[in-house]
Amino acid sequence: MDKNFSSIIFLLTLISGSLISISSNSWMGAWMGLEINLLSFIPLISNSNNMMSNESSLKYFLVQVLASSILLFSVIMNSLFNGMNTFLINDYIFILILNSSLLIKMGAAPFHFWFPGVMEGLSWFNNFILMTWQKIAPMILLMYCLNYKFITYIVIICVIIGSIGGINQTSLRKLMAYSSINHIGWMLSSMFISNLYWFIYFMSYSILSLSIIYMFNYFNIFFMNQCYNIMNFSPVMKFLMFFNFLSLGGLPPFLGFFPKWILIQNLINYNMFMLIIMVMMTLITLFFYIRITYSAFMLNYTESKWMSMYTNTNFTLLILNFTSLFGLSIIFFIYNLF
Incomplete structure (x- = not known):
């Protein structure tokens, strides 16, 4: 019962994290929503009775943290030139870095190195979330830049x-x-x-x-x-x-x-x-x-x-x-x- 209740709580925070990200009016708010989404998905996919699930959750966490770090770097560098509370990015190299970080988050090629391995260790329900809902926030953010x-x-x-x-x-x-x-x-x-x-x-x-x-x-x-x-x-x-x-x-x-x-x-x-x-x-x-x-x-x-x-x-x-x-x-x- 406690496990089911905690899964529902984490699922709700996962959904709210994506909604925060896509409805934010600044890149820092979008980054915060992505982090809430990540920290909610890790407990859903980790299972102490399944070593493959734990391995997949660790792979997913490391890759998403890498992508979040790249995104945060590009956002901070952009804020030095255009201000913190804006989605406007004029510098070509910052746009490429930001696009690359979002592509890593959604598992697009050629940044797909983690995606099949993570999918292999998850249950079908978690696979469905990873294939659909987890792509919404990065894709909508990609539309902005x-x-x-x-x-x-x-x-x-x-x-x-x-x-x-x-x-x-x-x-x-x-x-x-x-x-x-x-x-x-x-x-x-x-x-x-x-x-x-x-x-x-x-x-x-x-x-x-x-x-x-x-x-x-x-x-x-x-x-x-x-x-x-x-x-x-x-x-x-x-x-x-x-x-x-x-x-x-x-x-x-x-x-x-x-x-x-x-x-x-x-x-x-x-x-x-x-x-x-x-x-x-x-x-x-x-x-x-x-x-x-x-x-x-x-x-x-x-x-x-x-x-x-x-x-x-x-x-x-x-x-x-x-x-x-x-x-x-x-x-x-x-x-x-x-």
């Missing part, structure tokens, strides 16, 4: 490393980590167009991640061979789980294609070279998702009865999967209706 030329290179590196890094992974947590790095590249590119497009992409990514991670947590799946063996009792659940992968990769009939479609239409007139690389790397991501799906259904499949539904199917699981797979059709129906 965006250096477009620098972020263009970061977008290209993110989509390349996120795609190639996930090819030979057998751990689902590392696979989701590299998938998250790939999606960070797309989210950063959406900032070039509009904050609204960033919000649409982030919400779509959060829904898809919640759908997949909820299923992994429900069936206690952590590695690829468990997907092949455990899910044979319910072909429909297996079907939904692997089609969620395709939705996360952005295959057209599913919800994951919707935010990518919007960005492709708008980035054509902005930076064609960057867009071509993003689309090509997404095809690589789809390649290993389809390869996993093909192997699960064709090579390692032992169940012959397609309609044998699992008796204890979770209703929340079905709703999330329905949203993931048929969300694009629902959006078009609503759009045509009004």
